[in-house]
Amino acid sequence: MQSKPTTIKEIAKILKISPSSVSRGLHDHPSIGAVTREKIKQLAKSLSYQPNNAAILFQKGKTYTIGVILPELSEHFFSTAISAIEDEALKKNYTVIFAQSHDNYEQEVKLVEKMKNQRVDGLLVSISKDTSNFDHFEKLNTFNIPVVFFDRIPPFKNVHYVACSLETATVKALNYLLKKGHRSIGMINGPATLFASEERKDGYIQAISFNRLKFDPSLIVNCDLTEKGTIEAANEFLNHKRKPTAIVAFNDYVALFLIKYFKKLNVINDFDIVSYANLPIISYIDNSPIASVEQYPYLQGQKAANILLDLMANPNPENQAFFNTIVESDLIVNEVNK
Incomplete structure (x- = not known):
């Protein structure tokens, strides 16, 4: 013993x-x-x-831990962002605690409470697809726990966040497809609750309007990002009176669901598909998206971590300006499918 x-x-x-x-x-x-x-x-x-380090840190009023809440650790985007967060935290002798909301709002609320009880010094968050109420984050102000959002962010500017320029990215994607001769372009968007979905929609409308084409709202279909939801959206396009010849998918995972379904129906060659996130695997599969938006997850995680570390090192919540950082995106064309 x-x-x-x-x-x-x-x-x-x-x-x-x-x-x-x-x-x-x-x-x-x-x-x-x-x-x-x-x-x-x-x-x-x-x-x-x-x-007893725990007691020593408690006396100092710090635990030197950072909490991270994200939708799915298995997603390449988030695992890459986590690598950056760990790298930056280690430089400042911080420990990182990770948790997954599994894209569930109730789970996210519970995790925020657990992070608070764990006495984390700060929190990095990519919100769930169902999150539309942000009271659980605002409560952290009472405990002087700063929060920095990244990638999936709230739809307002009075928070600290790092995100990709998805509206600009969508304009690039649409212009690419229009130059290829497509005139009926569908979009499988994410849940309406996500600010990222609104950005994609705005970029779509901007590109269509700039090219003097008529905007057809029925060519944008929201889905829950599951395989079942993707198939339902695909069927809407297959039965559409203006059946699109190209589709912009919310991310590479939705694109892969779409490709699988179209291959099953033997209509995969009828569509050009563009997506977001630029997963490394897409360049190795058959009938992959012809292009994907690179959102630079490592850079997003790095910038978000550094903002949080600065906020924790220089706490002054009353006079603090909000850090709104935008990472520029790039449209990466799949050379195999050019």
Whole structure:
């Protein structure tokens, strides 16, 4: 059986001095004589004494931990962003705690509460697809826990966030398809609750209007980002009076669901597909999207982590400006399908 960790009180009892004297001796305080300091350190070493870091950090009012809440760790985008967050946190001697909402609002609310109870010093969040109420994040202000959102962000500017320029990205995607001769372009968008869905829609309308084409709202279909939802959206296009010849998918996962379904129906060659996220795997599959928007997840994670670290190092919530950082996107054309 492993014995309990040695405490300062036990060292003090053996040496017949006060616990505070032991503590000062271990930290080389000048009020403790050199001989006594050496006795304290030798005894502490022989008893395998280890400082209670949790108690020390609690006294300082910091835990040196950062919480991260995101939809799915299995998604390449988020796993890449996490690598950047860990890299930046390590430079400042912070530990990172990760949690997944699994794109569920109720789960997200519970996780925020758990992170608060864990006494994280700050929180990085990519919100779930169902999140439209942000009260659980606003409550963190009471506990002086700064929050920085990344990628999936709230639809307002009085928060700290890092995101990709999805409206601009969508304009690039539409212009690319229009130059290829497409005039009826469908879009499988995400849930209406996501600000990212609104940005994609705005970019779609902007590109269509700029090219003097008539905007048809029925060519934009929202889905829940599942395979079932993607198939339902695909069927709307297959039965549409203006059956599109190209489709912009919300992300590469939706594009893969779409490709699988169209291959099953043997209509895959009837459509050009463009998506977002630029997963490495798409360049290796048959009938892959002809282009995908690169959203630079590592850079987003890096910038979000650095903003949070700055906020924690320089807390001044009353006079604090909000950091709204936009990462420019690029449309990456799949060379195989050019």
